[in-house]
Amino acid sequence: MRMKVSITLPTPPSRDYEITIDTLPKITIDGKAAIVTNPKVAGLHLHRLLAAVDAKELYIVTIPDGENYKTMEMIEFILDRLFDHRLDRKSTLIAFGGGVIGDMTGFAASIFQRGIDFIQVPTTLLSQVDASVGGKTGINNRFGKNLVGAFHQPRAVYIDTFWLKTLPEREFAAGVAEIVKMAVMFDADFFQWLESHDLHEEENLKEAIRRSVELKARVVNEDEKEKGIRAVLNYGHTFAHVIENFSGYGTYLHGEAVAAGMVMANALAIEYGLFSMEEAERVKSLLEKYGLPTEYAIEDPESFYDQFFLDKKSHDNKITFIVPKAIGVWKMLVNPEKTRIIKVLEAFKKETAVES
Ligand SMILES: NC(=O)c1ccc[n+]([C@@H]2O[C@H](COP(=O)([O-])OP(=O)(O)OC[C@H]3O[C@@H](n4cnc5c(N)ncnc54)[C@H](O)[C@@H]3O)[C@@H](O)[C@H]2O)c1
Ligand SMILES: O=C(O)C(=O)C[C@@H](O)[C@H](O)[C@H](O)COP(=O)(O)O
Numbered sequence: 460m461r462m463k464v465s466i467t468l469p470t471p472p473s474r475d476y477e478i479t480i481d482t483l484p485k486i487t488i489d490g491k492a493a494i495v496t497n498p499k500v501a502g503l504h505l506h507r508l509l510a511a512v513d514a515k516e517l518y519i520v521t522i523p524d525g526e527n528y529k530t531m532e533m534i535e536f537i538l539d540r541l542f543d544h545r546l547d548r549k550s551t552l553i554a555f556g557g558g559v560i561g562d563m564t565g566f567a568a569s570i571f572q573r574g575i576d577f578i579q580v581p582t583t584l585l586s587q588v589d590a591s592v593g594g595k596t597g598i599n600n601r602f603g604k605n606l607v608g609a610f611h612q613p614r615a616v617y618i619d620t621f622w623l624k625t626l627p628e629r630e631f632a633a634g635v636a637e638i639v640k641m642a643v644m645f646d647a648d649f650f651q652w653l654e655s656h657d658l659h660e661e662e663n664l665k666e667a668i669r670r671s672v673e674l675k676a677r678v679v680n681e682d683e684k685e686k687g688i689r690a691v692l693n694y695g696h697t698f699a700h701v702i703e704n705f706s707g708y709g710t711y712l713h714g715e716a717v718a719a720g721m722v723m724a725n726a727l728a729i730e731y732g733l734f735s736m737e738e739a740e741r742v743k744s745l746l747e748k749y750g751l752p753t754e755y756a757i758e759d760p761e762s763f764y765d766q767f768f769l770d771k772k773s774h775d776n777k778i779t780f781i782v783p784k785a786i787g788v789w790k791m792l793v794n795p796e797k798t799r800i801i802k803v804l805e806a807f808k809k810e811t812a813v814e815s
């Protein structure tokens with residue numbers, strides 16, 4: 460006898476949360492909690508976080524620093540510590556660090572006992588303007604970047620620019636790359652504002668963080684699970700993830716790879732007559748103002764191209780690129796011809812070959 464049983468799920472409960480851009484407030488947690496961090500951030504700032512957190516029991520889980528440790532092995536390590544400390548389903552994790560810590564803590568929280576709460580306390584510019592918001596969590600594996608993960612929204616995000624006082628300039632610039640991404644895709648006025656303001660000035664920085672977070676929140680509110688417009692946040696990333704993977708994680712910072720990747724995406728848009736050379740030049744100049752790389756020596760365009768098909772925007776052997784049509788206006792370029800993509804990649808090979 461064949462039977463058919465259906466499960467009719469209610470609309471998933473809303474997971475609204477607030478993103479606070481202000482001095483770190485008191486964080487009160489009902490149950491047990493664990494702060495996940497790395498030795499560098501802990502050494503610099505843990506005392507200040509500890510003074511703000513009030514939990515029934517509070518543990519600290521420290522993992523090694525760097526993109527190279529954004530792995531499944533490290534997730535196992537975090538989970539083991541949570542079991543050691545007898546955390547339970549009502550416990551909360553606190554991600555205290557940059558995007559690597561945020562992505563990993565969020566992923567561990569999404570699978571620990573099938574999902575527990577977590578809070579983001581981002582300490583790099585990149586994680587304040589982008590990574591801590593929107594609930595994308597995950598790890599890299601030998602196939603590529605962020606290929607395993609989950610959408611798991613934090614309960615709250617606390618952005619405090621105080622932490623950034625100790626951030627090295629190179630990491631600061633990497634964060635600016637994601638700010639520029641947001642402006643090029645969604646907001647021509649913001650882009651123009653960025654051209655005429657120095658983000659090293661505290662007030663300008665706070666304004667840029669606020670505008671980036673607002674733009675990102677608007678996109679995530681509309682399309683949490685990247686069925687459509689959220690893919691626009693991937694501008695430059697289809698190239699960036701290959702750069703990060705091919706050059707060895709950590710060689711290029713994520714934001715640096717995104718900067719070079721946006722220049723490549725712009726070149727593809729120009730190849731298709733979608734974007735002007737003048738506007739591409741403006742994007743390049745803004746990135747260079749912060750010392751970000753706008754070139755990358757592609758050794759083998761064919762293997763670089765093949766790697767695109769591991770991107771999460773690739774389906775049925777077709778790849779979608781996010782490109783600008785103008786500053787502030789995005790377009791999804793679906794399945795462009797291989798010959799034209801290779802032509803663009805070849806140009807990057809040639810340009811850098813001439814320089815070296
Ligand atoms: N989930 C998302 O939506 C999203 C968005 C963008 C990027 N990401 C991911 O985020 C990661 C990049 O994040 P990142 O740029 O923050 O890198 P990161 O987390 O590696 O941090 C950069 C470096 O700065 C150090 N650091 C952190 N805070 C500091 C502080 N206040 N002072 C001094 N040093 C400090 C870190 O220890 C590290 O060495 C990548 O893995 C990327 O894929 C995720
Ligand atoms: O939040 C998003 O959506 C983004 O795409 C933000 C990106 O800056 C971030 O690097 C993200 O992790 C890339 O997305 P992925 O799905 O390609 O890993």
Ligand SMILES: [Zn+2]
Nearest residue numbers: 637696713717
């Ligand atoms: Zn990114």
